[in-house]
Amino acid sequence: MRLLLTRPAEEAARSRRRFEAAGHSVLVAPVIQIEELPARLDLQGVQALAVTSRQGVAALARAPARRALPLFPAGEATAERARGAGFPQVAAPGADAAALAALLARRIDPAAGRVLHATGEIQARDLGALLRDSGIEVVRTILYRAKAVERLDRTICTAMQEGQLDGVVFFSPRAAGIFARLAVRQGLAETCGRLVAACLSPAVAARAGSLSWRGLVVAARPDLPSLVAALAAYEGHTDGERA
Numbered sequence: 001m002r003l004l005l006t007r008p009a010e011e012a013a014r015s016r017r018r019f020e021a022a023g024h025s026v027l028v029a030p031v032i033q034i035e036e037l038p039a040r041l042d043l044q045g046v047q048a049l050a051v052t053s054r055q056g057v058a059a060l061a062r063a064p065a066r067r068a069l070p071l072f073p074a075g076e077a078t079a080e081r082a083r084g085a086g087f088p089q090v091a092a093p094g095a096d097a098a099a100l101a102a103l104l105a106r107r108i109d110p111a112a113g114r115v116l117h118a119t120g121e122i123q124a125r126d127l128g129a130l131l132r133d134s135g136i137e138v139v140r141t142i143l144y145r146a147k148a149v150e151r152l153d154r155t156i157c158t159a160m161q162e163g164q165l166d167g168v169v170f171f172s173p174r175a176a177g178i179f180a181r182l183a184v185r186q187g188l189a190e191t192c193g194r195l196v197a198a199c200l201s202p203a204v205a206a207r208a209g210s211l212s213w214r215g216l217v218v219a220a221r222p223d224l225p226s227l228v229a230a231l232a233a234y235e236g237h238t239d240g241e242r243a
Helices: 010-023 054-062 076-085 099-108 154-161 173-185 192-196 203-206 222-243
Strands: 003-004 026-030 032-036 044-052 072-075 115-120 138-148 168-172 196-201 215-218
Touching: 003 010, 003 154, 010 026, 010 054, 010 115, 010 138, 010 222, 026 044, 032 044, 032 054, 032 173, 044 054, 054 115, 054 138, 054 215, 099 115, 138 173, 154 192, 168 203, 173 203, 196 203, 203 215, 215 222
Parallel strands: 003 026, 003 168, 044 072, 044 115, 115 138, 168 196, 196 215
Antiparallel strands: 032 138
């Protein structure tokens, strides 16, 4: 398939390699741009770090932090990034923020100190709220800003209008919502009816569903291998129908 990746540029590079290895051709059009913010971490009384995105790991890695603290990630890709960044104690990841909260509730003693959550200005789930009943104090520290782009690039618009794409890939509800808004604003909503929306999770699919698509593909698990597998299954199904 000819796919459009909408995630931030650094993340898209890794995803692009995975999709191309599966036989797809890929264009990249980030709808979110990452802006680094000054990293000032107060680790007084902190017993562990939590991250729910790869951007959060990158921001922590830039900060003058005590990397010896245990780090609890959401998602295998985030855990992989943390290991690669040199954090020595990376817990087995929770699949998403809710699973991460459940893991922290099992592993963290509220009396031993706080958990620092490294995050962006906008977060899909509030880890502190998820852990409120457990008694664990979560300190949210904003280390980056994820800004929505104002327009889709002209080359991407042309590719959509001229039938040069088969699908659009979304990794977050926010990215799906931004793309939908831009597609409507730039007169591209109708062209989405010829495309497949490949979504990392049901929450992502719910936001993408504000547009009409030829097909909606949802990963069985919120990770890149599952999304690639879901697209392969969709292709096999549609090929069988054509046969």
